Amino acid sequence: MIACPKCSEVGAIMKAGYVRNKQRYVCKDCNYFFTLSDPDQTAPGKKNRRHQTTIIDIAKSIGVSNSTVSRALHGHADISPETRQAVLEMAAQMDYQPNQLAYNLVKSRTNTIGMIVPEFTNSFFPNVIIGAHEILTEAGYNLTIMQSNESYQVEVSNTRTMLANRIDGLLISLTQETNNYDHLQVFEKRGIPLVLFNRVCDHVEAPKVVVNDFDAAFTAVEHLILNGYERIAHLGGPLNLLVSRERLRGYRAAMEKYGKRVEENMVIQGMFSQQKARIYGKYLLDLENRPDAIFAVNDSSAIEIMLMALEKGIRIPDELGVVGFSDNPESAYIGPGLTTIRQPTGEIGKTTAQWILQLIDSEEEVNLPKQKVLKTELVVRGSSRRSKG
Amino acid sequence: MIACPKCSEVGAIMKAGYVRNKQRYVCKDCNYFFTLSDPDQTAPGKKNRRHQTTIIDIAKSIGVSNSTVSRALHGHADISPETRQAVLEMAAQMDYQPNQLAYNLVKSRTNTIGMIVPEFTNSFFPNVIIGAHEILTEAGYNLTIMQSNESYQVEVSNTRTMLANRIDGLLISLTQETNNYDHLQVFEKRGIPLVLFNRVCDHVEAPKVVVNDFDAAFTAVEHLILNGYERIAHLGGPLNLLVSRERLRGYRAAMEKYGKRVEENMVIQGMFSQQKARIYGKYLLDLENRPDAIFAVNDSSAIEIMLMALEKGIRIPDELGVVGFSDNPESAYIGPGLTTIRQPTGEIGKTTAQWILQLIDSEEEVNLPKQKVLKTELVVRGSSRRSKG
DNA sequence: AAAAGTATCGGGAACGTTTGCGGATACGTT
DNA sequence: AACGTATCCGCAAACGTTCCCGATACTTTT
Numbered sequence: 001m002i003a004c005p006k007c008s009e010v011g012a013i014m015k016a017g018y019v020r021n022k023q024r025y026v027c028k029d030c031n032y033f034f035t036l037s038d039p040d041q042t043a044p045g046k047k048n049r050r051h052q053t054t055i056i057d058i059a060k061s062i063g064v065s066n067s068t069v070s071r072a073l074h075g076h077a078d079i080s081p082e083t084r085q086a087v088l089e090m091a092a093q094m095d096y097q098p099n100q101l102a103y104n105l106v107k108s109r110t111n112t113i114g115m116i117v118p119e120f121t122n123s124f125f126p127n128v129i130i131g132a133h134e135i136l137t138e139a140g141y142n143l144t145i146m147q148s149n150e151s152y153q154v155e156v157s158n159t160r161t162m163l164a165n166r167i168d169g170l171l172i173s174l175t176q177e178t179n180n181y182d183h184l185q186v187f188e189k190r191g192i193p194l195v196l197f198n199r200v201c202d203h204v205e206a207p208k209v210v211v212n213d214f215d216a217a218f219t220a221v222e223h224l225i226l227n228g229y230e231r232i233a234h235l236g237g238p239l240n241l242l243v244s245r246e247r248l249r250g251y252r253a254a255m256e257k258y259g260k261r262v263e264e265n266m267v268i269q270g271m272f273s274q275q276k277a278r279i280y281g282k283y284l285l286d287l288e289n290r291p292d293a294i295f296a297v298n299d300s301s302a303i304e305i306m307l308m309a310l311e312k313g314i315r316i317p318d319e320l321g322v323v324g325f326s327d328n329p330e331s332a333y334i335g336p337g338l339t340t341i342r343q344p345t346g347e348i349g350k351t352t353a354q355w356i357l358q359l360i361d362s363e364e365e366v367n368l369p370k371q372k373v374l375k376t377e378l379v380v381r382g383s384s385r386r387s388k389g
Numbered sequence: 390m391i392a393c394p395k396c397s398e399v400g401a402i403m404k405a406g407y408v409r410n411k412q413r414y415v416c417k418d419c420n421y422f423f424t425l426s427d428p429d430q431t432a433p434g435k436k437n438r439r440h441q442t443t444i445i446d447i448a449k450s451i452g453v454s455n456s457t458v459s460r461a462l463h464g465h466a467d468i469s470p471e472t473r474q475a476v477l478e479m480a481a482q483m484d485y486q487p488n489q490l491a492y493n494l495v496k497s498r499t500n501t502i503g504m505i506v507p508e509f510t511n512s513f514f515p516n517v518i519i520g521a522h523e524i525l526t527e528a529g530y531n532l533t534i535m536q537s538n539e540s541y542q543v544e545v546s547n548t549r550t551m552l553a554n555r556i557d558g559l560l561i562s563l564t565q566e567t568n569n570y571d572h573l574q575v576f577e578k579r580g581i582p583l584v585l586f587n588r589v590c591d592h593v594e595a596p597k598v599v600v601n602d603f604d605a606a607f608t609a610v611e612h613l614i615l616n617g618y619e620r621i622a623h624l625g626g627p628l629n630l631l632v633s634r635e636r637l638r639g640y641r642a643a644m645e646k647y648g649k650r651v652e653e654n655m656v657i658q659g660m661f662s663q664q665k666a667r668i669y670g671k672y673l674l675d676l677e678n679r680p681d682a683i684f685a686v687n688d689s690s691a692i693e694i695m696l697m698a699l700e701k702g703i704r705i706p707d708e709l710g711v712v713g714f715s716d717n718p719e720s721a722y723i724g725p726g727l728t729t730i731r732q733p734t735g736e737i738g739k740t741t742a743q744w745i746l747q748l749i750d751s752e753e754e755v756n757l758p759k760q761k762v763l764k765t766e767l768v769v770r771g772s773s774r775r776s777k778g
Numbered sequence: 779a780a781a782a783g784t785a786t787c788g789g790g791a792a793c794g795t796t797t798g799c800g801g802a803t804a805c806g807t808t
Numbered sequence: 809a810a811c812g813t814a815t816c817c818g819c820a821a822a823c824g825t826t827c828c829c830g831a832t833a834c835t836t837t838t
Contacts, residue, residue: 017783019830024783033831052579054794065818070796078816095578100553101494102794105823110490120519126509133536137543142550145534147522154526161531164489189484190441303722333692334722406812408800413812422801443824454788459826469786491824494793 006032053094061094062086073098104166112142113356114167116158118150118175118199119272122300123328124345125173128197131349132171139357141168150272152177159183169193169356174201176238176272193359197352200242207359208371209352213243216341216376217250220323221295223339223378225258227386229293229321233266233284235277235305237297244269244297247325251295266291277301281308285320293321293384299328299340306334306383322383336382344374393421442483450483451475462487493555501531502745503556505547507539507564507588508661511689512717513734514562517586520738521560528746530557539661541566548572558582558745563590565627565661582748586741589631596748597760598741602632605730605765606639609712610684612728612767614647616775618682618710622655622673624666624694626686633658633686636714640684655680666690670697674709682710682773688717688729695772699724711772725771733763 002013004027012028022035055073059066064083072079072087079087090096104110113136117125129145136143144167148155155175162170163186170187173196184204187194197209224232234251237244248269255262266284270276277296281304284291296302302324306316314320316336324331324340331338351372391402393416401417411424444462448455453472461468461476468476479485493499502525506514518534525532533556537544544564551559552575559576562585573593576583586598613621623640626633637658644651655673659665666685670693673680685691691713695705703709705725713720713729720727740761 014780015782017781019784020828024830035830052794056794066795067797067819068817071817074796076797080816083816095575097549097552099494099555099794101490101499101555102823103796105488105490105494105793105825106795106797108823120515123512126515130509130536142533142554143535144531146532147519160486161489163486165531166488166490186484190486328718330717330719330722333719333724335724404811406814408814409798413800424800441824445824455825456789456827457787460787463826467786472786488824491793492826494795494823495825495827497793 002036004030004032004034006030006034052099053096054099055096058087058090058094058096062090108166109168110142110166111140112144112165112167113169113171113353114162114165115143115145115171116148116155116162117145117173118148118155120147122298122326124198124326124343127345128173128349128352131346132353133349135350135353135357139353141357148175150175150177152179156183159186163187163190163192167192169195169360171195171197171352171356173197174199174241176241179240193356195352195356195359197348198243201240202242205369207355207369209348209355209374210243210371211343211348211374211376213246213376214250214253216325216378217247217295218254219250219378220325220339220341221251221254222258223380224293224295224321224323224384225254225260227317227321227384229384229386230260231263231266231289231291232260232293232295232321233263233291234268235280235284235294235296235301236267236269238271239269247297263291272298272301274300274304277304278308281305285309285312285314292319293323295323297325299324299326299331299338302338302340302383303328303330303334306338317383317386321386327379332381336385339381339384340379342377342379344376347374391425393419393423441488442485443488444485447476447479447483447485451479497555498557499531499555500529501533501554501556502558502560502742503551503554504532504534504560505537505544505551506534506562507537507544509536511687511715513587513715513732516734517562517738517741520735521742522738524739524742524746528742530746537564539564539566541568545572548575552576552579552581556581558584558749560584560586560741560745562586563588563630565630568629582745584741584745584748586737587632590629591631594758596744596758598737598744598763599632599760600732600737600763600765602635602765603639603642605714605767606636606684607643608639608767609714609728609730610640610643611647612769613682613684613710613712613773614643614649616706616710616773618773618775619649620652620655620678620680621649621682621684621710622652622680623657624669624673624683624685624690625656625658627660628658636686652680661687661690663689663693666693667697670694674698674701674703681708682712684712686714688713688715688720688727691727691729691772692717692719692723695723695727706772706775710775716768721770725774728770728773729768731766731768733765736763 002025003010004013007027007030009027009029013025014028016024016026016033018024019035024035026033055066055069059069068083069087072084120126133143146158148158152175155178181201181204188205194206196206200208200210221232236248239245252262268280270280285308294305302322306322309316309320316322322338324338327340327342331340391414392399393402398416398418402414403417405413405415405422407413408424413422413424415422444455444458448458457472458476461473509515522532535547537547541564544567558581570590570593577594583595585595589597589599610621625637628634641651657669659669674697683694691711695711698705698709705711713727716729716731720729
């Protein structure tokens with residue numbers, strides 16, 4: 001027979017439906033509803049899960065309160081040297097590791113900066129990461145890196161995750177697909193600092209770290225012109241990205257300055273991908289009146305074109321001049337070396353990181369969103385150095 | 390006059406010192422000590438800090454309990470369609486973002502995998518990251534990446550941070566300095582899954598993902614021998630790393646098989662750094678009886694040596710054969726292409742990630758620590774293809 | 779109509795910290 | 809005695825979730 005847990009009555013117990021597939025009873029005497037707990041649940045396994053020592057464990061061990069332990073561990077005042085010593089010793093002995101999750105929850109901060117980059121394959125972003133990483137670790141921050149893989153969808157999903165994980169700030173370089181910026185506006189609304197770098201956009205009120213793309217492109221094209229190239233093609237990036245537009249502007253400005261006609265069928269704006277580079281490269285080289293030089297938006301595209309030209313027996317730099325952008329490691333080694341624009345990758349990372357730290361420290365101060373422009377450098381190698389004439 | 394907050398007595402109140410610069414009183418009647426709370430503290434500024442909408446806010450807005458909201462948001466049963474709908478709508482309207490920190494705390498899991506790599510500069514680790522990233526995101530996990538910068542101290546610090554942040558599993562490739570493994574044992578003790586890759590070690594009971602370094606080295610050296618090289622030097626990595634030892638073994642085995650004498654002054658074990666490579670390279674090339682081929686532990690060292698040789702006017706591959714390891718991007722493009730060992734970097738990442746997911750799912754099952762060995766491939770290029778004779 | 783079953787919801791503990799505020803004691807000074 | 813000061817420590821409320829137990833109202837069966 002079943003006894004009522006409340007009035008201990010035995011006779012007046014009746015079934016009263018099910019709850020979560022367990023029989024439910026009611027005692028008609030005291031009108032108390034109840035279910036029977038599984039006896040196999042009361043097995044000796046007290047705490048099945050591996051227990052991590054907590055502040056409370058330490059407190060119990062040496063007979064103080066957990067506030068005291070917390071304060072002792074953090075070197076607060078109001079704790080006697082003896083108590084502090086005892087706490088520290090016990091913590092070491094019990095192999096205490098603080099639970100950052102609990103800390104984060106109560107402090108509403110994570111000491112973590114998020115970083116979203118579109119890709120890892122080129123050397124550019126890894127180098128930016130190294131720079132940012134150095135500054136952030138120095139300041140006691142962690143860096144969580146995600147890659148959007150050049151996909152807008154993934155980028156949005158990444159920002160959501162970052163948001164849910166309550167990062168203290170976000171560093172982001174946009175994908176080539178990104179046209180909508182709602183997912184970034186959220187950070188403004190939430191008051192979470194945000195810094196864009198390299199692949200930036202307008203329409204979002206946040207600091208931006210970029211390089212002087214216009215000048216760089218201008219210099220590159222000017223360099224080609226001064227080396228006697230006339231009909232210079234441009235293989236650019238997607239136009240929704242500011243970098244692409246700036247580089248295009250630089251290209252046009254240089255052409256105009258030196259009175260070169262821009263042949264619009266030799267200006268192509270494409271996606272950043274090896275496959276696309278190959279397609280556009282083939283198109284350019286197969287033109288019946290093909291260009292005598294190409295300024296490409298990045299080194300991998302430039303190299304792709306160089307290889308195709310060499311295959312076709314087109315001599316570089318004599319018959320075709322090539323300039324890339326970014327100075328990838330392989331660019332120095334390919335024969336003839338690829339002339340390119342070196343970007344201060346480490347500096348970009350450092351600057352971005354420093355800026356977000358400032359924003360975090362400046363406690364809601366209304367920092368006018370500004371833009372930092374870092375300087376690039378033209379690295380002249382064989383691919384564009386034509387013996388004059 | 391001041392009244393006792395406890396007995397409301399007015400006459401028996403006396404001053405009783407200060408606490409935190411505030412006047413303290415005692416009621417002689419009930420012996421109750423107290424201070425007066427500042428009236429200016431009750432200012433209208435309710436919540437100064439920016440408030441993120443929580444589950445509780447939603448609950449209040451539509452008049453249900455937070456348990457209901459939680460269940461509705463997670464698509465649990467026991468919630469009527471109408472309520473669920475109302476909750477979802479209100480959540481969207483209030484722009485609710487779940488607080489992952491609170492979730493993590495209560496669930497004791499973070500859905501985050503940590504990854505510690507020694508460096509970013511070579512293309513190897515970025516590619517491994519790409520592979521691991523793909524698997525992990527697919528499985529709904531985040532990836533937090535840290536770099537130890539080839540420093541043991543930083544590596545230890547990184548593991549501590551990972552531990553404090555309660556990652557669900559760790560993927561790690563050791564630094565070249567790492568000789569002590571206590572910081573990894575902690576993960577075993579805590580029951581946190583751990584997988585080592587590439588730079589692995591013995592002395593730690595965890596799965597390891599490596600490549601067939603011995604075979605690869607053997608094949609590389611054999612290839613040199615078959616191309617007519619006789620006196621082959623080896624520029625290896627630090628011997629505390631298993632990779633270095635395996636590659637050295639492979640080198641020796643190949644030399645022995647073909648009856649070539651290993652000249653011990655031409656076997657150098659150094660650190661992974663460009664500077665060291667330059668020093669050792671100079672040493673090797675300046676030997677009065679210099680080697681006619683070099684098998685290097687990685688491509689950057691190999692390339693460094695190639696450049697030095699070219700400067701000295703040593704012809705490659707005729708006077709000096711060179712084989713590297715890893716197939717960096719630049720290796721395909723340098724002078725005569727660099728013969729090297731291609732590692733399945735993406736596969737390494739994927740395998741490592743898959744394994745840690747298995748460990749997490751397998752709930753404390755005693756998986757015997759095993760080792761997975763992935764296959765490499767010899768990529769023959771110009772630096773070792775000598776016209777026989 | 780009583781008994782049994784179903785569907786839907788709420789209360790509240792737990793997760794491990796931090797921290798504001800008050801309590802207790804000890805000792806010195808009027 | 810009465811009061812002042814300093815030092816050290818504890819209580820308990822957050823932080824935002826999840827989830828175990830129920831509780832309530834209604835429908836269906838006996």
